[in-house]
Amino acid sequence: xxxxxxxxxxxxxxxxxxxxxxxxxxxxxxxxxxxxxxxxxxxxxxxxxxxxxxxxxxxxxxxxxxxxxxxxxxxxxxxxxxxxxxxxxxxxxxxxxxxxxxxxxxxxxxxxxxxxxxxxxxxxxxxxxxxxxxxxxxxxxxxxxxxxxxxxxxxxxxxxxxxxxxxxxxxxxxxxxxxxxxxxxxxxxxxxxxxxxxxxxxxxxxxxxxxxxxxxxxxxxxxxxxxxxxxxxxxxxxxxxxxxxxxxxxxxxxxxxxxxxxxxxxxxxxxxxxxxxxxxxxxxxxxxxxxxxxxxxxxxxxxx
Amino acid sequence: xxxxxxxxxxxxxxxxxxxxxxxxxxxxxxxxxxxxxxxxxxxxxxxxxxxxxxxxxxxxxxxxxxxxxxxxxxxxxxxxxxxxxxxxxxxxxxxxxxxxxxxxxxxxxxxxxxxxxxxxxxxxxxxxxxxxxxxxxxxxxxxxxxxxxxxxxxxxxxxxxxxxxxxxxxxxxxxxxxxxxxxxxxxxxxxxxxxxxxxxxx
Numbered sequence: 001x002x003x004x005x006x007x008x009x010x011x012x013x014x015x016x017x018x019x020x021x022x023x024x025x026x027x028x029x030x031x032x033x034x035x036x037x038x039x040x041x042x043x044x045x046x047x048x049x050x051x052x053x054x055x056x057x058x059x060x061x062x063x064x065x066x067x068x069x070x071x072x073x074x075x076x077x078x079x080x081x082x083x084x085x086x087x088x089x090x091x092x093x094x095x096x097x098x099x100x101x102x103x104x105x106x107x108x109x110x111x112x113x114x115x116x117x118x119x120x121x122x123x124x125x126x127x128x129x130x131x132x133x134x135x136x137x138x139x140x141x142x143x144x145x146x147x148x149x150x151x152x153x154x155x156x157x158x159x160x161x162x163x164x165x166x167x168x169x170x171x172x173x174x175x176x177x178x179x180x181x182x183x184x185x186x187x188x189x190x191x192x193x194x195x196x197x198x199x200x201x202x203x204x205x206x207x208x209x210x211x212x213x214x215x216x217x218x219x220x221x222x223x224x225x226x227x228x229x230x231x232x233x234x235x236x237x238x239x240x241x242x243x244x245x246x247x248x249x250x251x252x253x254x255x256x257x258x259x260x261x262x263x264x265x266x267x268x269x270x271x272x273x274x275x276x277x278x279x280x281x282x283x284x285x286x287x288x289x290x291x292x293x294x295x296x297x298x299x300x301x302x303x304x
Numbered sequence: 305x306x307x308x309x310x311x312x313x314x315x316x317x318x319x320x321x322x323x324x325x326x327x328x329x330x331x332x333x334x335x336x337x338x339x340x341x342x343x344x345x346x347x348x349x350x351x352x353x354x355x356x357x358x359x360x361x362x363x364x365x366x367x368x369x370x371x372x373x374x375x376x377x378x379x380x381x382x383x384x385x386x387x388x389x390x391x392x393x394x395x396x397x398x399x400x401x402x403x404x405x406x407x408x409x410x411x412x413x414x415x416x417x418x419x420x421x422x423x424x425x426x427x428x429x430x431x432x433x434x435x436x437x438x439x440x441x442x443x444x445x446x447x448x449x450x451x452x453x454x455x456x457x458x459x460x461x462x463x464x465x466x467x468x469x470x471x472x473x474x475x476x477x478x479x480x481x482x483x484x485x486x487x488x489x490x491x492x493x494x495x496x497x498x499x500x501x502x503x504x505x506x
Contacts, residue, residue, distance in 0.1 A: 011489035016471075046496040049445050050464045058343035062357060063335050066364040071328055073369070213338040 003029075006036050010043055218284075218294035219267065224303045225278035231300050232256050238273035239296075242266040247295070256300040264294040274298070305459075323371045329368040331371070335364055337380060341466060342388045348461045349392035350399075351450045359395055363388040380476050386476050393454055441503065448498035456491035463488055 007030050012018045013026050032039055067255060084105075225231035235258055236246055244262035274280050314320070316337070322330035342363060347356035367374075367387050374383055449457060458477060463484075465476045476482045499506060 008489065011492055012485060014387070017485070042496050042500070042506055043492060044497060046492055047464060049384060049441070049499060049506070050449075050460065050495060053442060053445055053465060055340065056344050056347050056353075056356075058339050058360065059357060062343070062360060063332070063339055066335050066339075066361050067328070067332050069361065070331060070368045071363050073365070074326075 003033060003036055006030075006033070007039055008042050010036070014040065014043055014047070216263070219296040220283040220299075221274075221297070222281040222283065222299040222301055223274055223278040224281070224301050226303055228254075228256050228300045228302050231277050232258065234277045235298060235300065236275065238270055238277070242270050242273075244270070244293075244296075247285070254302055258298045258300065260296050260298070261293050262296055264292060267294060270296070281304075314376070314379050317376070320371070320374065320376070320380050323368070324374075331368055334380070334384075338384055339364075341381070342384065345385060345388050345461060345466060348390050348446070348449060348465055349389070349457060350395060351446055355395060355399075359388060359391045361389050366391070379472070379473050382468075382476050385466075385468075389458060389462075389476065393458070396454060445495075445499065447493050448502060451498055452491060452494055456487055456494060459484055459487045460491040460495065464492075471496045 006026055008028060013023065014022075018026075030040065080274060223231065223235070232249070236249075236257060239246060239258075239260045239262060242262060243266060244260050246258065246260045248257075248259040250257040271280065316334060319333050323334070331477065339360065342360045346359040346363070349358075349453045350356055350359065363384070367384055374380070386441065449460065452460065459468055459473060462473045462476065463470075468476070470481045470484055473484050496506070
């Protein structure tokens, strides 16, 4: 065998893990080959060096630390669970305390906002009696299930004898104020006309009603003029100039009614214009500037 | 019928069964029994004492976590060593990239068991020349081992330092025995050449 081949096998030869045939061949070769003998010797010494490496001792704390980590891995499963759910003898008093606290805070908050709550409650309460009165007057069968048509611009008056769908109000007294404002246009149709009646009927709700009325028809006024036709035109013009919108016009023998929508900030301006047209008598007037637009109902009456 | 290559009855079998049932103390026994070998494998692979400590801890914890999936087809110790070997190799890769960036050498003076801890040879107390030489040689050998490629390093350590059988090494590294033998040959040659350079005449 060539030296090269021998070299490759020396490692295994050294360990005695080669076949007996190969061993014989190598033995033969080694008898004469100095180089290979040298290689073998080097190999043996190398192995010696490596095997003589001292066996290291791990630090004494190593086992302990390992076990600590292992145990901490086992424990927390209960710990986490236990952390979330305190034992009963701690939990119950805490819960009781929390309940009391919540109750106290609720009562306190409720008391603080009490007046506003009354106010908020009033309109829905208002609607019901109003509706009842209207029912009596008109003897209309009110269909509870009728949904409210989304026509905020329209206003039905009793004079027209239209059925007022109020089912929605009856059903949803908690309707948010914004929606309620529009919705209540309808049932409140009768408000102005029977304002007196209503006021007598429910004296205790005076303040809230006023508020409600203001919401429904912020302004209602009468203007005495010589010529109702001309006046009507002038008033219309005044509205349009102020950026308002005419909603409705009604014509009667002795009077006209104009219902319009106007930005509440322009109301004052409009009033001035109206005063130039004729004698203005206010029935209901919201003087405070409010956000958004306001409905104005103007009754034009011929001067007698 | 279980098809298994159980060469020897595993002496750790009993404790392993207990561990599987959740007996932490049984695991403690196994830790104490194997920590030295584990440590030496890690140490010789990495060449750094502190790193070896970390690796061994991680290896044991990892073993505990997955002990339920240990099937027992191989020896427990073999399985354990596989874990520590893999962690060592991973760490080596990390260190290599680090070293590449930082140009940091992990040539540490090797602490020996005669009580002398790490420190420059120049400093510290005067020690017997023999000890000094011994330490010096040990250090050089370790440095030579460090210079080997992973696959050669591992077979050398497992065979010539730890004394595992070819069968066990084959199981551990998941390579055929023939591959183990040829790698070992090349590992020894490489060490030989390195030592000749570093020490001189062997």
